[in-house]
Amino acid sequence: MSAPASPQELRKLIAASSWTGPTAGVLDGYQQANLAVVPRDLAFDFLLYCNRNPKPCPVVAVTDPGDPVIRLGRTEADLRTTLPRYRVWQRGELVAEPTDITAYWRDDSVGFLLGCSHTWEGPLRTAGVPVPHAADSMAPPVYVTDRPTHPAGRLSGPLVVSMRALPGHLVARAVEVTARYPTGHGAPVHIGDPAGLGIADLSTPDFGPPPRLEPGTVPMFWACGVTPQLVLPNSGAEYVITHYAGHMFIFDHHVDETP
Structure with missing residues (x-):
């Protein structure tokens, strides 16, 4: 289609049930x-x-x-x-x-x-920052972190993040572009060593496809809307x-x- x-x-x-995909x-x-x-x-x-x-x-x-x-x-x-x-x-x-x-x-x-x-992936591409995806999926890998969110009433749970591994020379540009879009989770919550978020192995995400990790790329982590799916x-x-x-x-x- x-x-x-x-x-x-x-x-x-x-x-009309003619589109059921992502x-x-x-x-x-x-x-x-x-x-x-x-x-x-x-x-x-x-x-x-x-x-x-x-x-x-x-x-x-x-x-x-x-x-x-x-x-x-x-x-x-x-x-x-x-x-x-x-x-x-x-x-x-x-x-x-x-x-x-x-x-x-x-x-x-x-x-x-x-x-x-997904809101800022278009602006990233327009700014010359490639958005890497697995061969068979446009979704990013998603990880549950050891960082707690701020509780409210009956609701509490861990922060969940999505990850894109970008070329090192484009990291600052990616931060600049995504920071413009708070309704797209804004700037990254973490850049670099995944252990800083309690993530032991990037190759085994909790949700989504395994990432593409090319030489010279830096993992960048954004807050993710899967967070309330674990909390609620x-x-x-x-x-x-x-x-x-x-x-x-x-x-x-x-x-x-x-x-």
Whole structure:
């Protein structure tokens, strides 16, 4: 299938179940977002958790309780059907990975859209910084660190990071570019020796494909939206819904626009 020309076209394909794959590398330059849906009685704790941990959880938009439609700038879309794939937990247990969550949405559901690092991959490429990927995947390798996040109410857990190994002479440029995009997790949280994050072996990520590590490259680590996917299921909530890794929501605004 050819690449969609706009976020609106992509969302129509997704809603029609014609696009169920990842969004990494699709529609460069548009704001992409992770999804978290929680019961209303957990929503304040989660909003506070995001406020205390803005690097892994940059809030872009939040729905009203029970309303599945996200409205921000030009974007108006039903969160139940406009992400390619989801993950559903019930009382901490993963029960489904559907392409439509209409059956799981409830009157007390609150949807959060959190910024994603795929947002700045386009600007990086435009700035002349190659974004390395595995041969069969556009997703980066992702690691659980030994660095704790700041707890809030029932929510606590480790920081999760994504990694790109970039040529040493481009490290400063990559920091400069990504720092412009706080809704893409901003600048790296760590550069260099992975042991500084408690990562023992870069070749065995916790999620995603093994990395490409070329001679002369430096591992760079950005806060990752998988962080709340580890934190939320352990909250004791009756249910939690998130996106499936790499299968994001894409807004209608460009990353350099105010929505």
